[in-house]
Amino acid sequence: MRDEEAHHAIHVLRYQPGDSISVVDGKGRWIDGEIISCSKKEVVIEVGETRQLTDENTLKQRVLALGLIKNRQRLEFAIEKSVELGATEIVLFQSQNTEREKVRMDRLELIARSAMKQSLRAWLPEIRFIASVPDLIENYKGYHMLVAHEKHRNLPEINPDWLINERLMALVGPEGGFADDEVETLAREGAELVSLGSYRLRAETAAIAFLARLIDR
Amino acid sequence: MRDEEAHHAIHVLRYQPGDSISVVDGKGRWIDGEIISCSKKEVVIEVGETRQLTDENTLKQRVLALGLIKNRQRLEFAIEKSVELGATEIVLFQSQNTEREKVRMDRLELIARSAMKQSLRAWLPEIRFIASVPDLIENYKGYHMLVAHEKHRNLPEINPDWLINERLMALVGPEGGFADDEVETLAREGAELVSLGSYRLRAETAAIAFLARLIDR
Numbered sequence: 240m241r242d243e244e245a246h247h248a249i250h251v252l253r254y255q256p257g258d259s260i261s262v263v264d265g266k267g268r269w270i271d272g273e274i275i276s277c278s279k280k281e282v283v284i285e286v287g288e289t290r291q292l293t294d295e296n297t298l299k300q301r302v303l304a305l306g307l308i309k310n311r312q313r314l315e316f317a318i319e320k321s322v323e324l325g326a327t328e329i330v331l332f333q334s335q336n337t338e339r340e341k342v343r344m345d346r347l348e349l350i351a352r353s354a355m356k357q358s359l360r361a362w363l364p365e366i367r368f369i370a371s372v373p374d375l376i377e378n379y380k381g382y383h384m385l386v387a388h389e390k391h392r393n394l395p396e397i398n399p400d401w402l403i404n405e406r407l408m409a410l411v412g413p414e415g416g417f418a419d420d421e422v423e424t425l426a427r428e429g430a431e432l433v434s435l436g437s438y439r440l441r442a443e444t445a446a447i448a449f450l451a452r453l454i455d456r
Numbered sequence: 457m458r459d460e461e462a463h464h465a466i467h468v469l470r471y472q473p474g475d476s477i478s479v480v481d482g483k484g485r486w487i488d489g490e491i492i493s494c495s496k497k498e499v500v501i502e503v504g505e506t507r508q509l510t511d512e513n514t515l516k517q518r519v520l521a522l523g524l525i526k527n528r529q530r531l532e533f534a535i536e537k538s539v540e541l542g543a544t545e546i547v548l549f550q551s552q553n554t555e556r557e558k559v560r561m562d563r564l565e566l567i568a569r570s571a572m573k574q575s576l577r578a579w580l581p582e583i584r585f586i587a588s589v590p591d592l593i594e595n596y597k598g599y600h601m602l603v604a605h606e607k608h609r610n611l612p613e614i615n616p617d618w619l620i621n622e623r624l625m626a627l628v629g630p631e632g633g634f635a636d637d638e639v640e641t642l643a644r645e646g647a648e649l650v651s652l653g654s655y656r657l658r659a660e661t662a663a664i665a666f667l668a669r670l671i672d673r
Contacts, residue, residue: 316533323661325653358655436542436671438575444540451665454653
């Protein structure tokens, strides 16, 4: 374990030689070990039991596709909470109603990594950027797409039968909502429009509420 | 409409005479009207249609009881999201595992009010502080208490049958979790211990995931 992670382990978490430590690789592997030595830049660990908690083949794919949120704090909260709740991948997409924003992907990745460790997960969701709804559809063929779309009233709630699906994508529009023709395109491609309740939710709240109802039930 | 609300309506939302405006009273009443005049301190509205969307007698009580979160930003986020998701009341309680913290209740109330308007709700949840778990139980007799408690494994998930109950309280412990005897006391009083999934959630994430599964389904 090197550099930032080593620094964090020694100076923040205050690990010392002889301490037990658990390490994850972000690809589903959980390693229990013991610290042999610490220096400023390196922590040497004697590897004990290693378990593959999840792997790409058995992991149920739960992708969050979230329209870019302008407010950085709200975006970061959405990322952190999505990882805690078990999203396996996060796609930030640009919608017709999003202004082009500069996103600090490196910062979001740090937040995701920290949330993974905090929640005792071993899987680090990839965070991607996709430039349009058609590109999103093109890249995720084979996924059952569920779209939170509050502009339409009387949409059905999330159907529990969908949850057995291996590949689900929860789509939440940007602050201004999806453009009408984006919704039409999604519906034509087999996406389900669903309701998250009768009140207006902010984009990050919708993302969190959506995942809380999709995952681990 | 006076003072801060008037200022917000004119200077932030840029309302002008002749504009249609909707106003809520925080007690379930929704008023559509038209702006007659604006000054710095006062907006005069001609009241049009008035609807009582919810009232205390018909509102399903969905109380969030949340152990005090030290980190102010996380606490404020929990309050905002809980209001958006439809909590009818929010109780911050002190647990044996909470250090005594000073809480800016006035700030939390502003956040709640803003979230109410944002989510097009007409009900403003009261935010209360309660000093211990026994006091919490004493004050909410008649509520079906559901406790998110991750220390116990193999807890049942939220039972959909509970959702017809008029008075539900979702309890989420502080960052360190509930003390063992607090959990025993709660269980003895009929509280149900429930699982929110197999991973560790931060207190504010647990609160949001809990409410997302309790309300509006």
